Amino acid sequence: MSEFRLSSFGRRYSGHTGILDLMTDLSSPPADPWAPYCMLGGGNPAIIPELAAAWEGGLRALVDGDGFARLVGAYDSQIGPLGFRRAIAERFAEDYGWALTERNVAVVNGSQTAAFYLINMFSGAFPDGRRRKILLPVVPEYIGYADQGLDPDCFSARRPSIQMLGERSFKYRVDFGSLEADDSIGAICVSRPTNPTGNVLTDEEVRALAAIAGARGIPLILDNAYGLPFPGIIFSDARPVWNEDIVLCMSLSKIGLPALRTGIVIAREELIEALSATSAIVSLATGSLGPAVSEPLLRSGELSRLSREVVGPYYRAKSRRALEIAEEALGDLPWAAHASEGAIFLWLWFKDLPVPSRELYLRLKSRNVVVLPGEGFFYGLEGDWAHSRECVRLNYSGPEELFARGLRIMAEELRDIYSA
Amino acid sequence: MSEFRLSSFGRRYSGHTGILDLMTDLSSPPADPWAPYCMLGGGNPAIIPELAAAWEGGLRALVDGDGFARLVGAYDSQIGPLGFRRAIAERFAEDYGWALTERNVAVVNGSQTAAFYLINMFSGAFPDGRRRKILLPVVPEYIGYADQGLDPDCFSARRPSIQMLGERSFKYRVDFGSLEADDSIGAICVSRPTNPTGNVLTDEEVRALAAIAGARGIPLILDNAYGLPFPGIIFSDARPVWNEDIVLCMSLSKIGLPALRTGIVIAREELIEALSATSAIVSLATGSLGPAVSEPLLRSGELSRLSREVVGPYYRAKSRRALEIAEEALGDLPWAAHASEGAIFLWLWFKDLPVPSRELYLRLKSRNVVVLPGEGFFYGLEGDWAHSRECVRLNYSGPEELFARGLRIMAEELRDIYSA
Numbered sequence: 001m002s003e004f005r006l007s008s009f010g011r012r013y014s015g016h017t018g019i020l021d022l023m024t025d026l027s028s029p030p031a032d033p034w035a036p037y038c039m040l041g042g043g044n045p046a047i048i049p050e051l052a053a054a055w056e057g058g059l060r061a062l063v064d065g066d067g068f069a070r071l072v073g074a075y076d077s078q079i080g081p082l083g084f085r086r087a088i089a090e091r092f093a094e095d096y097g098w099a100l101t102e103r104n105v106a107v108v109n110g111s112q113t114a115a116f117y118l119i120n121m122f123s124g125a126f127p128d129g130r131r132r133k134i135l136l137p138v139v140p141e142y143i144g145y146a147d148q149g150l151d152p153d154c155f156s157a158r159r160p161s162i163q164m165l166g167e168r169s170f171k172y173r174v175d176f177g178s179l180e181a182d183d184s185i186g187a188i189c190v191s192r193p194t195n196p197t198g199n200v201l202t203d204e205e206v207r208a209l210a211a212i213a214g215a216r217g218i219p220l221i222l223d224n225a226y227g228l229p230f231p232g233i234i235f236s237d238a239r240p241v242w243n244e245d246i247v248l249c250m251s252l253s254k255i256g257l258p259a260l261r262t263g264i265v266i267a268r269e270e271l272i273e274a275l276s277a278t279s280a281i282v283s284l285a286t287g288s289l290g291p292a293v294s295e296p297l298l299r300s301g302e303l304s305r306l307s308r309e310v311v312g313p314y315y316r317a318k319s320r321r322a323l324e325i326a327e328e329a330l331g332d333l334p335w336a337a338h339a340s341e342g343a344i345f346l347w348l349w350f351k352d353l354p355v356p357s358r359e360l361y362l363r364l365k366s367r368n369v370v371v372l373p374g375e376g377f378f379y380g381l382e383g384d385w386a387h388s389r390e391c392v393r394l395n396y397s398g399p400e401e402l403f404a405r406g407l408r409i410m411a412e413e414l415r416d417i418y419s420a
Numbered sequence: 421m422s423e424f425r426l427s428s429f430g431r432r433y434s435g436h437t438g439i440l441d442l443m444t445d446l447s448s449p450p451a452d453p454w455a456p457y458c459m460l461g462g463g464n465p466a467i468i469p470e471l472a473a474a475w476e477g478g479l480r481a482l483v484d485g486d487g488f489a490r491l492v493g494a495y496d497s498q499i500g501p502l503g504f505r506r507a508i509a510e511r512f513a514e515d516y517g518w519a520l521t522e523r524n525v526a527v528v529n530g531s532q533t534a535a536f537y538l539i540n541m542f543s544g545a546f547p548d549g550r551r552r553k554i555l556l557p558v559v560p561e562y563i564g565y566a567d568q569g570l571d572p573d574c575f576s577a578r579r580p581s582i583q584m585l586g587e588r589s590f591k592y593r594v595d596f597g598s599l600e601a602d603d604s605i606g607a608i609c610v611s612r613p614t615n616p617t618g619n620v621l622t623d624e625e626v627r628a629l630a631a632i633a634g635a636r637g638i639p640l641i642l643d644n645a646y647g648l649p650f651p652g653i654i655f656s657d658a659r660p661v662w663n664e665d666i667v668l669c670m671s672l673s674k675i676g677l678p679a680l681r682t683g684i685v686i687a688r689e690e691l692i693e694a695l696s697a698t699s700a701i702v703s704l705a706t707g708s709l710g711p712a713v714s715e716p717l718l719r720s721g722e723l724s725r726l727s728r729e730v731v732g733p734y735y736r737a738k739s740r741r742a743l744e745i746a747e748e749a750l751g752d753l754p755w756a757a758h759a760s761e762g763a764i765f766l767w768l769w770f771k772d773l774p775v776p777s778r779e780l781y782l783r784l785k786s787r788n789v790v791v792l793p794g795e796g797f798f799y800g801l802e803g804d805w806a807h808s809r810e811c812v813r814l815n816y817s818g819p820e821e822l823f824a825r826g827l828r829i830m831a832e833e834l835r836d837i838y839s840a
Contacts (some may be wrong), residue, residue, distance in 0.1 A: 002637050003690055007552065007606060008568060010541035014694035016824050020498070023700045027497035044494050052489035061490070063480045072479070074464050075678045078440070078449035109529050109681060112704035121430035132427070147701050150429060150570070186427060217422050258495045259708035261529060261681070270423055274434035280443045281433050281567050284532035287707055288679035345449035 009150065015087025017147040018190070018376030031367045037405075038406030039361065039398060041370040044258065045231070045253050045344060046318070046397040050310050051256045053411070054302070058293040061257045077349065078280035079272070080107020080264075084291035086262060087298045088250075092379065095229050104199045106275045107286045111225055111263030116148045116264075118221050118247060119280050122187035124151035132186035133380075134221075137204040137209060139204045140377030142195045154378025156185065162387075170349065171339040172197060174205050176293070181216050188213050189248075191223035193234055196377050196393035200234055200317070202342035206241040212417070214245035219271070221247045226343040232307030232324060233254035233315045234342040235323055252290050254344070255303065255311065262290030315344055322346045322396035322403060329407035333414050346394040348389070355417055356389040363413045369406040429570070434593050437567040438796030450788045458826030459818060461790040464779065465617070465651070465764060466738070466817035470730050473675045478713040496708045498700035499692070500527025500684075504711035507718045508670075508684060515649050515724060518662050519835075524686055526695045527706045528539025531645055531671040531683030536568045538641050538667060542607035544571035551598040552606030553800075554641075557594045558768070560811065562615045563641065576605065582807075584756070588747065590769065591759040592617060595623050601636050607635050607667075611643035613654055613762025616797050616813035617657070618739070620654055620761035626661040633636065634665035639691070641667045646763040651675035652727030653735045654762040664688045673712050674764070675731065678755060684711030727837030735764055735817070742766045742816035742823060749827035753834050767794075769807070775837055776809040784831045789826040 006014060009238050021041055030037040041133070079085070085102035092098045108114040123134045134149070136157040149155070158179060160172035181188060182277075187211055193200045201209075206222065213220040228240045231254040236252040250264040264273060270371055279286070297303040319340040326337060326346060338347040361373035374391030381388070392410075396403055426434060426505035442462055447564045450457040463581045482488055488717070499505070512518045526535050528534040556577040567573070578599060580592035592614075601608060608629055623627075626642065633640040646653040648660045651674040670684040685695060699706070717723040739760040744765060746757060758767040773780070781793035794811030801808070812830075816823055 004542070004639055004688075005546065005606070005637065006541050006694065008545045008547055010694060011547055013537075013698040014541070015782075017697065017701060019704070020697050020700040023495075023498040026495060027502070047489045047493045052493060055492060056483060056488055060480075060483045068476055069467050072475060072679045073467045073472060075443075075446060075462065075673075078443040082447070098748065107656060110703055110705070113529075113702060116702045117433075121434070122424070123427050125428045126425065127431055144701075184737045186425070217425065217744075219424055227693070229543060236801060246799075253495075256493050258705065259492045261705070261707045268424075274426065274430060275435065277435060277440050278430075278433040280440040281437060281564075282533060283530055283681075284439070284564060285530070287442065287529075287677065287681045289709060308603075312459065315474075323459060335547055339640055364833060367511075389839050 009338060012150065012152060013147070019141045019147065021192060022143065022372060025370050031366050032368050035368045036402060036405055037367045038369040038402045038409070040394040040403060040406050041372050042345070042395060044395065044397065045254045046314065047257065048310060048314055051306060052388060054297065054306060055256055055293060058297065059289070062289070062292055071288055071292055075285040078283070078285055079276040079310055081288065081291050087295045088137045088142045088266070091229065091298050091304070092242070092266065096240055100266065103269045103271060104264040107291055108260040108263040108265060108275065108279060109287055111223070111249050111253070111285050112144055113283070114249050114263040114265050115145055115223070117275060119145060119148045119154065119189070120150050121274065123154040125147055126186070130183070132184055135181055135185045135188045135232055136380050137179055137190055138172050138194070138199070139379065140193050140196055141380060143372070143376040145189070146379040157380030157382065159385060165339055168336050169339055170336050172199050174201065174209065179212060181212050181218065184276060185216070185218060187219045187221055187222040187371060189223070191225065193226040195226070195343055196345050196372065197338040197347040198345055199338060200236045200238045200325070200342040203239055209242060210241065212393045219247045219267070220245055221249065223249045225249065225251040226254055229304040230307040232312040233344060234312065235319065236341040242266060249269060249396045253293055255307065257289070257290055260290035261287055275356045301350065318396050321400060325400070325404045325407050329404065329411045329415070331411070333411065333418065344397045346396050347391060348394065349391050351390065353390040353417070354420065357392050359419065360392065360413060364410060367409050369409045421807060432570065432572060438563045439567065442792060443565065446789050452557050452788050455788045456822060458789040458822045460814040460823060460826050460830070461792050462815060463764070464817065465676060466672045466734065468730060468734055471726060474717065474726060475676055475713060478717065479709070481710070482509070482712055491708055491712055495705040498703070498705055499696040500706045501708065501711050507699040508686070511649065511718050511724070512686065516660055520686065523689045524692060526685040526692045527705050527711055528683040528685060528699060529707055530694065531643070531669050531673070532564055533703070534669050534685050535565055536684040538607070539565060539574065539609070540564065540570050541694065542544050542639065543569055543574040543691060546606070547548045550603070552604055552622070555599070555601055555605045555608045556800050557599055557608060558592050558609055558614070558619070559799065559801060560610050560616055560794060563792070563796040565609070566796060566799040575698065577800030579801065579805060580679065585759055585760045587760055588756050590756050592619050594621065596628065596649060598662070599632060601632050601638065605636070605638060607639045607641055607642040609643070611645065612714055613646040615646070615763055616765050616792065617767040618760040618763045618765055619757040620656045620658045621757060623659055623661055628689045630661065630663060630665045639668065639687070640665055643669045645669065645671040646674055649724040650727040653731065653734040653764060655736045656761040657741065662686060665693060672714055677710055680710035681707055738816050742814070744805060745820070745824045745827050749824065749831045751831070753831065753838065764815055764817045766816050768814065769811045770834060771810060773810040773837070777812050780812065780833060780837065784830060787829050789829045792824070
């Protein structure tokens with residue numbers, strides 16, 4: 001029996017990708033089933049008791065409510081329930097004074113799928129015969145975008161400048177001098193807080209990017225999956241920015257509901273209409289439970305409060321502790337950590353690492369420590385950049401003792417690698 | 421402010437489509453808010469009390485269970501939970517003797533999305549430079565496929581022969597004489613029971629189609645969303661057919677969980693791996709609640725029992741009653757109904773209808789009766805076929821009195837149309 005012959009689309013998306021590795025690692029058994037398993041890969045958020053209790057209570061109220069049979073037994077619309085979309089618009093209007101209505105809000109089955117739509121709506125072949133790319137003002141950028149384009153070469157990324165903030169701390173800075181958005185660019189895209197680095201672009205940087213986009217009539221896609229007002233995993237004093245040039249992507253995943261696949265897009269009405277039409281074709285309808293369980297908490301302000309008072313502080317403490325653990329474990333190895341301004345990752349840079357970080361990843365995996373090698377986050381760049389092989393992403397949202405064990409094992413491997 | 425410039429992909433999917441109309445109608449308010457609203461469009465299944473109680477109990481047990489925080493608070497894999505995939509494989513092995521393992525099973529966020537992947541994996545541009553199409557052995561076929569192809573011209577459909585079973589009853593038959601699957605065909609696709617007609621291809625017809633596919637090394641995509649063993653909305657004695665040439669698509673929607681977006685694909689391992697890779701890129705992870713709530717019922721056989729003893733008989737009775745209502749309402753108008761062998765729709769043909777069925781649809785909509793005009797189900801055909809403008813699809817799963825009222829209003833409009 002010969003294999004089915006796949007189309008170019010089929011070939012494009014069925015190959016080996018970084019995001020597939022990431023997801024496969026998440027659901028794979030440990031190399032050694034008898035030893036502790038240090039899962040520092042993937043993007044699973046922490047299970048925070050106060051948050052979990054809120055969701056459990058909310059879902060129990062739904063199940064016990066009169067409308068439950070109808071809630072799960074009928075298709076939602078292709079763009080999410082009207083009430084939830086209004087609640088989102090009103091929440092952002094109240095929190096930030098933005099002029100939004102439900103016509104500026106779309107629900108999508110996960111923000112990953114929203115990114116798939118947006119990246120392909122604004123890159124690849126255009127009706128005028130040109131090909132355009134998504135400009136990434138900074139890489140490393142979220143690995144999950146890397147292979148989303150129908151056009152495999154759909155990103156044009158820029159190297160940031162690296163600002164050292166101390167011997168063990170650095171921060172990527174947008175190099176605005178390199179940012180000419182000419183007619184070869186269909187959109188600008190950046191995650192803020194940035195996955196994988198924890199970088200948070202300043203309000204001024206975001207406004208400057210939006211202005212560059214606006215001047216060209218293209219959107220700035222701003223991935224706010226870790227940002228404000230929920231889940232609120234931001235440790236700097238940054239504020240959300242939105243205007244009609246910005247497409248703001250949100251998610252209920254990092255506020256504790258990744259299994260309900262609820263992505264949210266805030267954008268000008270014409271784009272929401274385009275997303276609605278696309279969703280009807282590709283997904284038919286949105287899942288109902290994420291919007292249903294979160295709408296009351298969104299309306300009451302409880303979701304913002306939990307984010308501000310529980311989720312943000314929780315990860316801020318985890319982030320500080322993760323850095324302390326890294327300092328203890330890595331000692332005088334040639335390492336530095338990116339400034340942790342948000343999100344749930346520690347981004348480590350090992351200067352002049354003698355092997356690619358992918359080899360470090362494989363060594364660690366064989367010892368029950370799963371991290372994400374940095375290579376997959378550097379895409380769309382022209383030319384070689386040794387730095388792209390010297391970094392790893394660690395998810396610090398899990399149990400501290402496993403994080404510490406993972407770091408100790410990493411330090412052992414690194415000592416071995418650097419001394420070879 | 422000028423509009424954002426969309427890529428060809430963006431233009432392709434953001435346009436006006438039949439499935440968008442369908443979904444928009446489903447979530448739109450009635451034309452007259454003071455009159456009864458006869459929603460006979462869309463594909464919402466009935467709320468069947470025994471079934472709703474099973475899901476409500478199952479979800480309550482999940483919420484009250486120890487693992488709930490983890491269930492909703494962690495990402496599932498890109499291809500669905502292992503336990504559920506095993507349960508599916510074992511259910512089909514037990515019910516039908518098929519040799520399946522979890523490696524033959526994929527979970528996708530809705531069977532609509534599964535169809536999007538599959539249609540594009542097997543049509544459009546191929547690495548060998550050719551373009552290939554999906555062969556539809558029979559149209560009318562599910563409207564939700566019509567605009568899924570990246571290549572807008574990705575279907576090659578065949579007219580069925582129309583077999584009259586009586587003055588008021590007919591059945592579409594595959595015209596095997598017209599089915600040359602040459603190298604311009606990338607896959608064959610058919611829904612069984614067929615949406616919109618309620619047609620159920622016989623086991624022999626399915627085997628013959630699979631043999632044609634197998635001989636060419638291409639898959640037969642068989643959409644089993646209404647079929648066996650769940651939801652079991654089949655009134656004929658057809659049995660499910662699967663072999664390595666067949667890609668069988670299932671769903672939890674019509675067994676009562678459309679809002680949980682759970683599609684299931686059963687296919688040879690290589691294709692499941694390709695779907696897994698694609699899902700990681702496009703969707704990241706599957707929703708967890710559909711698999712979690714249905715796995716125990718799947719394992720115990722309760723899902724098959726409910727389908728056989730509750731769901732199937734429920735719709736069989738609804739179908740018979742719908743036909744009686746149509747007979748009463750339409751009387752001596754020139755109408756016929758497709759043989760109702762499964763699914764949840766009555767497919768009516770109005771011979772020599774003086775206006776396109778889309779106009780009938782618009783007239784009815786203005787009177788609070790929503791149906792689906794037939795035009796959108798006839799795609800991929802060469803040449804004009806007057807029959808394609810003479811049919812409508814009615815969802816009969818809702819309250820009988822609204823169905824009857826809708827048919828009476830339809831009869832009034834038809835009398836007016838035919839006498840004009």
